Amino acid sequence: MFRYSFVLLFALMFFVSESSIAQQKKTVSLEDVFKSNTFSQKSVYGINWMKDGQYYSSLQRGLTGPKVVKINVATGEEEAVLIDGAALGINFSSYSFNPDESKALIASEVESIYRRSSKGIFHVVDLNSGSAQKLMDGGKIMYATLSPDNDKVAFVKDNNLFVVELASNVVTQITQDGKWNHIINGAADWVYEEEFSMSKAFEWSPDGKKIAFIRFDETEVPEFNMQTWGKLYPEDYRFKYPKAGEKNAEVSIHIYHLDSKETIHVNAGEEKDIYLPRIYWTNDSNALAFIRLNRLQNQLDLFYANAKDGSSRLILQEKAETYVDLNYNDDLRFLEGNKGFIRTSEQDGFKHIYHHDNQGKLIRQITSGNWEVSRLVGIDEKNKKVYYISTEASPLERNLYVINMDGKGKKVLTPEKGSTSVNMSKDFKYYIANHSNAQTPLKVTLNEASGKLVKVLENNSELKSRLEDFQLSAKEFFRFNTIDGTSLNGYMIKPADFDESKKYPVLMYVYGGPGSQNVTNSWGGTRDFWHHHLAAEGYIVVCVDNRGTGARGRDFKHMTYANLGKLETEDQIAGAQFLAGMPFVDASRIGIWGWSYGGYMSSLALLMGNDVFKTAIAVAPVTTWRYYDTIYTERYLQTPQLNAAGYDDYSPITHVNKLKGNYLLIHGTGDDNVHYQNAVDMVDALIKADKHFDVMFYPNRNHGISGGNTSWHLYSLMTDWIKKKL
Template sequence: MIKNCMLLLAFIFVSQSITAQKNISVEDIYKGEFRTEGLQSLASLNNGTEYLVLNYNSDRTQTIDKYSYLTGEKTATLVNSADINLPISNYILSSDEKQMMIISESNQIFRRSTYDKVHILDLETNRLTSLSDEFVRSPSFSPDGEKVAYVFENDIYYKDLTTEALIQVTTDGVTNKLINGVTDWVYEEEFAFVKAYEWSPNSEQIAFISFDESDVPEFSMDIYGKDLYQYPEVFKYPKAGEKNAIVALHQFTLATGTRQEVSLGRNEEFYIARINYSPNGKLAAQLLNRHQDVLNFFYVEPDGMSKIAFTETDMAYVDVTDDLTFLSDGSFLWTSEKDNWRHIYLYDADGKEKRQITKGNWDVTSYYGYDDKSKRVYFQSTEDGSINRSIYSISLKGKKKKKLSSQTGTNSASFSKNFTYYINTFSSATTPPVYTLNNAKDGTSVREIKNNNNLQLKLNDYIVAQKEFSTININGNDLNMWTMKPQDFDPNKTYPLFMTQYSGPGSQSVANSWYGANDFWYSMLANQGYIVVCIDGRGTGFKGADFKKVTQKELGKYEVEDQIAAAKKLGAMNYIDASRVGIWGWSYGGFMSSNCLLKGNDTFSMAIAVAPVTNWRFYDSIYTERYMTTPQENASGYDENSPINHVDKLKGKYLLVHGSADDNVHVQNTMRMVEALVQANKQFEWAIYPDKNHGIYGGNTRIHLYNKMTNFIKENL
């Protein structure tokens, strides 16, 4: 039945060219006309047969409902926002499932961090209590479910839910000076975590990282708002080569109320990229040197003694991931690119490698976990081609691998706690997300949970350009590419070429997955007479570490060479007008589009750069130095590939866009680029969106921005 449904959907998509009535508009896209339906905040319960979903109901209430994996039937409503007189924006369940954190309000700080208003609901008595009168950060239950820790004003606290006693763990936190228990800006952005503390398995200790930001330079952004005077938002931001926060690892013992700094024996700058407890109570800490090419995996005993369990090195850099699972005997699973591809390895409890579990010229792209009962490891990989994702399981001995997913495209899995079932999310370039329940043993589909058939039917009213996947041989490499053509494409005519890319290290833009908002924009442009192409050049991901890391110390060199060479090769095709080739990108993609227009001024006639890095000296330490080392060590690498140093080469049409409150890629990048262009006497267009961050959104902002870019393309390409 499901297979037949997929065939029907594919037929509907292909036949759209016959039945479609109108082209897509920017307003359609960015008002959410083509938004897909999904599953909200799904969490498996301990029994492995039921899961929770946060539902937003038509009567404007929110409910946390329990469902049967097997039947999909709702078995109970645990919480109704109307009953507790609180909105529910998120929830966190204690490990014993007796307590639940209700997050009623959240205020965004940076990309991943929020201030949260939190209440605790006792699910056995239905008693609701406030965790704090204040908005707090990163709350978490202790493993025994009897306490909740959180961070407030840079200090760690925990509340005993039995006695309601509130204990302050640290007292030295000061804004823009010292942080305890949550990460600073650069760790949050580049190491992708915020909660920098962990409960020990026995709930008797809290390990945490402190960040001494005293010597980190400050960055200031003016916030214009609606008041008479603007005001500055000031925060610590270490740019490449500048001073980082000094980090330290601590353990706090609840019984004695004592805090102890862990001696890590380091005499050089380092990062603490992850901390995790093993089941036996040992704390594992992953430390990187500043160059990020040496990772030391430390074990820390409850008494604070530490030692290095193993060390991983790389000629370029070691990627930090969350792919670490401790087994009951203290051994652990870990992923590494040491053989040029990311694979799963088993280490013993002392940190000695026992075996490589997965092997092949493909990457493990997600590690889902380990089932102790079946002794099997579950993962997602690129075995069906680098633009696809499939689900597999394999024995702990690296044998008897099973493919669990059945369709070619992008499959991702959410497993039940006991690995009986998993919910598979499948999409492709022709199929919007379909959610199915599958048996984890062999991948067989049990039932369909949700689909997006209504979206497919809606798309019958629109002209939707299809992605044609292929490869293009550039500079000795077969690069992944997709192409969109007008519905009435005629190979005997000539068309302008519009290229889109991101191109950042390890990224992927060419993927066999459902359309995002920008894909619908590209479809709109294609059906207005443009050939739209996306190419993943050298430096992007999922073609091996050597392919990804070739750009080391020279960001923007090989990536730009590939886009320019691809534009020339495509421009030589009979149906492409080589005098009308444009390129655009956002963030790293904006850095790239700027460089392509300048360095490839005989190839590209126009470019749009949104929120671009224009000089790597302006960007943060962790990201930039991972790929470039420091400016002091690699001045030529920084300067030769930064667009700001090539403004004299500008010939084509250039649109430069930035948000004034971009805490990530600072508007400084655009302001300095503007000044360089002015002094080079080059004409260009630019736009600043007041108080908008790196995403440049809110209200009609996206509609305004994409209409501006659409008009620029029509006028100049």
């Protein structure tokens, strides 16, 4: 009896002690996430490997200004300051070296244009003397790039392509016809930039004597008009935006010869309604490679062009019944000594690495299996090894592997659970790894190619220490089967004081677009910690990756082809139904929110799953694919002329009469990507259907709805609304 009482007393003391510790810990507040940046993590920025592989450079920011330092790989110690912003009097934000590392380009006063494009003031720094040469008298230019022979810089200004001789400062204007909303030379138009992940559209030849560039004639592309507010009379901002089924820019490839000042037109075929999204110089300065896609993007052609006369020949062709995903397979590398090229393709059902000879004939498939190569890191030709990141361990994981070019000797170099990305040295002796998982923030390490740790560069110890002060629950991963037997991945964030005997409301978070992935074993960002704040307020936050998302093979990703919205919505509804069956979930209080494609999905989920979802927030949603751009939309839906039902059957506007629950629609009026027009037409349709809803617009904010106090306001608004409506 005495012993039992002692044990009971000890247990009570332990319980009181644990409770007091829990009470001392803080819950995640909105101020922590959006005001004080309590959960922001550190990294190592601006890392560039130097040519001998024994050093790397890093951009550092101090109280006196930016500087680029040279770091010894073996010791991890800083050996020299290569560029000193304070000494130069230049507050630069980026830098790049020429091949022999005698010069560097630095950019300052950089002004963003769209997602990937920008313009700024550029200086060429002589790394031997430390002097800086200002380009174009300080006028803002785009995509300044040093030539391989070290004595010239090419750039774009006012839609024209230029080159400057550094020794004489003589500027040559290569093109003359550049004009806003008509002709662009050497830079991508809006839709290429957004959907083909490119902005610079010119490349130096290896010998520095030629420049290949893409010309965009967007004269016939319809204009989109976006009003900007804040003045007595709102101003119009007009830019070329080809909506689905409308006319694209007519594109062509040209090669400028600096010696003769002659421009050669490259033959890309007779068909004009095509895409020319990639140009690459091979290792031969007389051979330019380029990719051509047809309008429906279900045929990809790789050509070689003769730089002397512009003639071209087909090297490789890939076709698909759905689409060939260029962005996902953008890994073309030419080998030295005419040993062909390495590329990635989904042609066997999963993204893998292939080796072709110089004529395009397949030599071998280097990797294979029911998993995906997510990134080709590099090819060590000397030792005949290929480095890549893959999902072989799990679709939720990313690990670094090495394999011989003959497809043998595969080895995992980063076996740790979680997500790893790497930056490998040019001589393949070292790599810098960025690793995190759902429980551990970013860790940056320097490693030998074998995987052996050399030095920890950043482990976010300060953030880890701060995290110990907060009540945080671990992100729990789960899988469930839909009614047709499809297995889907998800994660769940529960309140830190979770009690399984209670009933909790659930907020689901969705993106869900083709090839995307939210459910990964990686550290989250600001949005994740907002979800932790909601968990602290008594909500369970859940995310499910539906059919059509990435990392599970081509067939899984392409299931949604020609009918976006159908299967994805079914899966989100199935996810909500699965959660409703859990004993600790209040089935009458399940909500969903998303941004962009996620806003499209949350809208459809509330409308078509009106017996399951009580509440939805849609931020910057597509409400009809007829309003979105050609390249993205037609890749997945074909054109409206060919597939009208695919555009209309699963448009949220089509289903507004089904609204029963609470709906909050949020959009920025300056959204150049998913136009505010989507919100306006959705609101109009809801009014006609006599439905009540809430709406918030953010003046002049773009698709990211940020800047100044905006993020704080947005997430405070959504938090308050969720508390009232869910």
